[in-house]
Amino acid sequence: MKRGLLIVVSGASGTGKGTVCKKILDDMTDVAYSVSATTRAPREGETDGKQYYFLSRDEFSTWIDEGKFLEYANVYGNFYGTPLNKIEERRNRGEDILLEIDVQGAMNVMKKCPDGVFIFLLPPSLEELKRRIEGRGTETPESLAIRFNNAVAEIAIGRDYNYVVVNDSVDDAAAQIEGIINAERCKVARNLDKFNF
Amino acid sequence: MKRGLLIVVSGASGTGKGTVCKKILDDMTDVAYSVSATTRAPREGETDGKQYYFLSRDEFSTWIDEGKFLEYANVYGNFYGTPLNKIEERRNRGEDILLEIDVQGAMNVMKKCPDGVFIFLLPPSLEELKRRIEGRGTETPESLAIRFNNAVAEIAIGRDYNYVVVNDSVDDAAAQIEGIINAERCKVARNLDKFNF
Numbered sequence: 001m002k003r004g005l006l007i008v009v010s011g012a013s014g015t016g017k018g019t020v021c022k023k024i025l026d027d028m029t030d031v032a033y034s035v036s037a038t039t040r041a042p043r044e045g046e047t048d049g050k051q052y053y054f055l056s057r058d059e060f061s062t063w064i065d066e067g068k069f070l071e072y073a074n075v076y077g078n079f080y081g082t083p084l085n086k087i088e089e090r091r092n093r094g095e096d097i098l099l100e101i102d103v104q105g106a107m108n109v110m111k112k113c114p115d116g117v118f119i120f121l122l123p124p125s126l127e128e129l130k131r132r133i134e135g136r137g138t139e140t141p142e143s144l145a146i147r148f149n150n151a152v153a154e155i156a157i158g159r160d161y162n163y164v165v166v167n168d169s170v171d172d173a174a175a176q177i178e179g180i181i182n183a184e185r186c187k188v189a190r191n192l193d194k195f196n197f
Numbered sequence: 198m199k200r201g202l203l204i205v206v207s208g209a210s211g212t213g214k215g216t217v218c219k220k221i222l223d224d225m226t227d228v229a230y231s232v233s234a235t236t237r238a239p240r241e242g243e244t245d246g247k248q249y250y251f252l253s254r255d256e257f258s259t260w261i262d263e264g265k266f267l268e269y270a271n272v273y274g275n276f277y278g279t280p281l282n283k284i285e286e287r288r289n290r291g292e293d294i295l296l297e298i299d300v301q302g303a304m305n306v307m308k309k310c311p312d313g314v315f316i317f318l319l320p321p322s323l324e325e326l327k328r329r330i331e332g333r334g335t336e337t338p339e340s341l342a343i344r345f346n347n348a349v350a351e352i353a354i355g356r357d358y359n360y361v362v363v364n365d366s367v368d369d370a371a372a373q374i375e376g377i378i379n380a381e382r383c384k385v386a387r388n389l390d391k392f393n394f
Contacts (some may be wrong), residue, residue: 156392158385164384179383180380
């Protein structure tokens with residue numbers, strides 16, 4: 001069984017990772033979503049086990065103690081974590097897993113899964129990034145300023161990724177990432193079986 | 198000016214490199230064809246300077262002496278060569294160059310242009326490869342047998358490439374290579390300017 005890809009899509013807060021990843025998952029039925037765990041409250045339309053595993057603080061601590069997380073981080077007061085055991089199981093079954101994760105989390109994934117494909121999503125401009133963060137309407141002015149300044153700092157980290165895609169439009173960014181996934185599937189190292197006639 | 202990609206599409210004789218590359222060039226107007234030189238006679242419909250520079254043996258020798266070739270090889274009695282100076286000029290102008298080349302030639306290109314993107318095209322099966330070589334109708338039975346045995350030996354060399362694509366259908370193989378080209382364009386190392394806001 002050929003081990004599946006781990007495709008990590010990351011980028012600064014407000015870059016539009018979620019929307020782009022949703023489009024990719026709609027388009028590519030052979031790519032599976034890595035469901036994260038979080039202690040933040042569900043937003044409207046979110047259901048447990050689909051967008052996230054919504055955990056209490058206590059439950060989250062137990063998962064940490066049980067070593068279930070590939071990484072976890074405290075982001076603006078809420079915990080987010082990525083269950084490693086589930087990702088590994090699925091990759092070993094040959095599934096290609098798409099992981100949408102913030103920049104802090106992606107840095108941890110780079111250490112633990114160096115065979116991942118790391119794709120950094122950039123906003124078209126800082127002005128547009130600011131507009132998008134404001135447009136969410138879920139922030140106070142203070143948390144907005146923090147989020148924007150952090151986003152600018154996070155963008156510099158993108159240089160350590162494998163690929164960079166500008167999120168000018170959701171459709172174009174998703175198409176570019178789909179191209180990257182298909183290209184990674186064509187890497188010789190993943191296809192040595194094809195040379196055994 | 199960002200240096201252009203050198204995309205090398207290669208594969209055993211009869212794998213269908215030419216047809217696949219033609220489709221890619223039709224689809225991607227921002228990819229330019231690297232025109233090779235040869236001493237073989239033009240086939241029907243081929244014109245000098247478009248599919249090849251058709252040279253006499255003497256002219257070809259002069260180009261060798263003048264160091265104009267990235268590589269050249271004697272394939273079944275005819276010389277084929279790739280003018281390096283023209284490829285370099287165009288890459289330095291930012292053009293992405295598609296180079297369709299036999300396996301011998303590609304091995305030389307790997308040494309001289311290690312920053313190239315090397316894509317190996319596989320036939321769907323050895324039976325299909327045999328059919329395709331026979332179908333050309335330009336070969337004697339002896340040259341057919343030599344060509345087929347060489348093709349099988351050449352396929353093993355594909356392990357040294359970056360990517361492998363199976364030529365099941367021209368449209369699918371071309372689409373996969375177009376995805377690889379787009380993915381290579383997204384590599385962080387080629388896009389460091391995007392992090393300067």
